[in-house]
Structures are given as C-alpha cells and as structure tokens.
Amino acid sequence: MENHTKEELQDPTMQVSSLNCIDLANDDLHRSVVSLKQACLDCGFFYVINHGINEEFMDDVFDQSKKFFALPLEEKMKVLRNGKHRGYTPVLDEILDPENQVNGDHKEGYYIGIEVPKDDPDYDKPFYGPNPWPDSDVLPRWRETMEKYHQEALRVSKDIGRLLALALDLDANYFDTWEMLGKPIATMRLLHYEGVSDPSKGIYACGAHTDYGMMTLLATDGVMGLQICKDKNAKPQKWEYVPAIKGAYIVNLGDMLERWSNGFFKSTLHRVLGNGQERYSIPFFVEPNHECLVECLPTCKSESNVPKYPAIKCSTYLTQRYKETHAELSIYNQEI
Numbered sequence: 001m002e003n004h005t006k007e008e009l010q011d012p013t014m015q016v017s018s019l020n021c022i023d024l025a026n027d028d029l030h031r032s033v034v035s036l037k038q039a040c041l042d043c044g045f046f047y048v049i050n051h052g053i054n055e056e057f058m059d060d061v062f063d064q065s066k067k068f069f070a071l072p073l074e075e076k077m078k079v080l081r082n083g084k085h086r087g088y089t090p091v092l093d094e095i096l097d098p099e100n101q102v103n104g105d106h107k108e109g110y111y112i113g114i115e116v117p118k119d120d121p122d123y124d125k126p127f128y129g130p131n132p133w134p135d136s137d138v139l140p141r142w143r144e145t146m147e148k149y150h151q152e153a154l155r156v157s158k159d160i161g162r163l164l165a166l167a168l169d170l171d172a173n174y175f176d177t178w179e180m181l182g183k184p185i186a187t188m189r190l191l192h193y194e195g196v197s198d199p200s201k202g203i204y205a206c207g208a209h210t211d212y213g214m215m216t217l218l219a220t221d222g223v224m225g226l227q228i229c230k231d232k233n234a235k236p237q238k239w240e241y242v243p244a245i246k247g248a249y250i251v252n253l254g255d256m257l258e259r260w261s262n263g264f265f266k267s268t269l270h271r272v273l274g275n276g277q278e279r280y281s282i283p284f285f286v287e288p289n290h291e292c293l294v295e296c297l298p299t300c301k302s303e304s305n306v307p308k309y310p311a312i313k314c315s316t317y318l319t320q321r322y323k324e325t326h327a328e329l330s331i332y333n334q335e336i
C-alpha cells in the first residue's frame with residue numbers, strides 16, 4: 001500500500017476492502033479454485049500474484065503510457081479513437097454513471113486491441129481492426145511495448161480463465177476454444193486520471209459502473225482511488241477502497257461472466273475517486289470472440305434454477321454498452 005496520503009490513512013471513515021489473493025504459481029490447485037470461487041460468489045474482485053509479468057516490464061509500460069499522455073493535445077488528437085474503439089479518448093469522452101455525473105469521467109484514455117489486418121475475413125466486424133499508433137519518431141518503442149503487454153496480459157487472462165472454469169465445475173479448458181478466448185476482443189486501455197472528484201457536485205474521476213466483458217485485469221500506479229460497492233441496492237451505498245498491491249493485478253468479473261453463470265458469480269459496481277493526485281492505471285478488458293454466444297453455462301442451470309438472462313452475441317452486447325457510455329465521434333470534428 002504505497003502512495004497513500006496522510007489524510008487518507010487518518011480518515012476513520014475510509015473503508016478498505018480485503019480481497020482474496022490468488023497465487024498463479026501455487027501448486028495447490030484445489031486451494032486456488034476454492035479461494036477464487038469464494039471471491040467470485042462474494043464480490044467478483046480478487047488479487048492475482050505470481051502471474052509471470054515482470055515488474056520492470058510493467059514499469060516500462062507505465063512510463064510509456066505517461067509519455068503519451070504528456071504529449072500536447074493536438075498530437076494526441078491525431079490518434080483519436082476510430083469507429084472500432086481503438087485510440088485516444090479525451091477527458092470527459094466517457095460517462096459511466098449519467099444518473100450521478102454532471103459531465104463525463106475526468107480521465108483520458110487510449111484503447112488498444114488485437115491488430116486485425118485488412119485482409120482478415122473478420123476485418124469488417126465491430127471491435128476488430130487496426131490500432132492507430134502514435135508516430136514512432138515521437139514515441140519510439142511505444143507500439144512494441146504495448147503489443148507485448150497485450151500478449152502477456154492475454155496469457156495471464158487465459159490462466160485465470162482455466163481457474164474460473166474449474167470454479168464453475170467446467171472442464172479447465174472450457175474457455176480456451178476459438179469462440180471463447182481463441183480470438184478474443186480483449187482490449188487494453190491506458191488511463192490517466194486528473195485527480196479531480198467531488199461527488200457532492202457530481203464530479204467523478206470514473207463514474208460507478210460494472211465492466212462489460214468476462215473479466216478485467218487492472219494494473220495501477222499505486223495511487224489510491226478505486227472503490228467497490230458490494231451491494232448496489234443498499235441505501236446509502238457503502239463504498240470500500242481497494243488498495244493496490246505492488247506486482248499484483250486487481251481482477252474483477254464483468255457482466256458477461258455474470259450472465260454466463262446465471263448471476264452466480266458477481267460483477268460488482270465500482271468507481272474511481274480522485275484525491276488531488278494524478279493517477280495512471282491500465283485495465284485489460286477480456287471479452288470473448290465477437291461471435292461468442294453468451295448464454296447460461298450448462299453447470300449453472302437446473303429445473304429449479306432456470307436461465308435468468310436471454311442469450312446474446314458478444315459483439316451485440318458490447319456495441320450496445322459502448323454506445324451508452326461514449327460520446328458520439330462527430331462531436332470532435334471541429335477540434336481535429
């Protein structure tokens with residue numbers, strides 16, 4: 001728990017969550033699965049350690065991310081997000097909780113997905129396609145670093161996917177097929193928070209939301225900010241901070257896994273509050289193949305527990321959720 005301000009640590013009202021920690025190098029698979037399952041039933045948030053991504057490389061990814069956000073806005077607007085949701089998202093572009101937010105989120109971002117070349121038969125599908133890249137003369141090594149990180153994070157996601165399958169009483173390789181994680185949408189997003197928040201005025205670093213996909217692997221720079229709300233119906237809602245642990249991912253389940261599991265596994269509401277300090281984070285959103293039909297898993301239904309959600313294609317669901325939360329691209333025309 002580094003980088004916490006004195007005020008935060010002295011604030012008696014600040015609730016801190018304690019989450020289960022899954023060690024991917026632990027030989028005791030049964031124990032890992034039990035601990036993971038408990039976390040998924042309770043709040044869908046847990047730490048993952050010993051995932052095999054080395055800390056120096058992680059620091060390099062954060063350094064490169066900072067370099068990008070430090071560029072003049074004009075330079076960043078050259079790689080404004082395209083229709084495939086890749087590229088730069090300016091401050092206030094996204095609004096995750098319109099009921100409680102007056103403007104959008106006080107953060108800027110950069111979406112990076114798997115590079116799908118023009119001659120690929122899937123090129124025309126939403127979310128597949130090319131990434132815009134900053135000019136390599138301006139940011140040398142940037143693209144290589146991000147592409148390597150994407151590959152590594154995807155490998156870790158597949159490892160976690162095997163434990164999740166076991167926790168759902170499925171075959172360990174259940175999510176490893178082509179329709180699932182074989183050709184996934186999987187999008188990483190560099191984020192830079194300005195540090196601004198004032199909930200009483202409807203100003204949030206990142207509004208309350210649940211993630212859309214299967215799971216999210218979150219790496220942060222250690223600056224406090226992420227909060228979770230285990231019971232969204234409680235009045236008033238109780239928010240708990242999730243502290244960063246150096247070298248660990250904070251992993252949370254998304255809405256697709258909640259749907260797959262018939263509500264058995266939780267996709268929990270979360271948000272980010274700024275504390276005046278700038279903050280950098282990198283969520284890696286794991287969504288399955290574009291064509292994947294997200295429908296109740298065979299182990300999560302019975303005669304007395306019928307499917308609660310209709311089956312929906314991954315890309316249809318994601319398109320809908322992105323539309324609800326992102327500004328129309330046309331608003332940027334005058335600024336480019």
Ligand code: OGA
Pocket residue numbers: 191206211218220225226270271272281282283
């Ligand atoms: C998100 C998110 C948390 C963070 O981008 O979906 O919840 O700490 N981010 O940046």
Ligand code: NI
Pocket residue numbers: 209210211216270
């Ligand atoms: Ni989120």
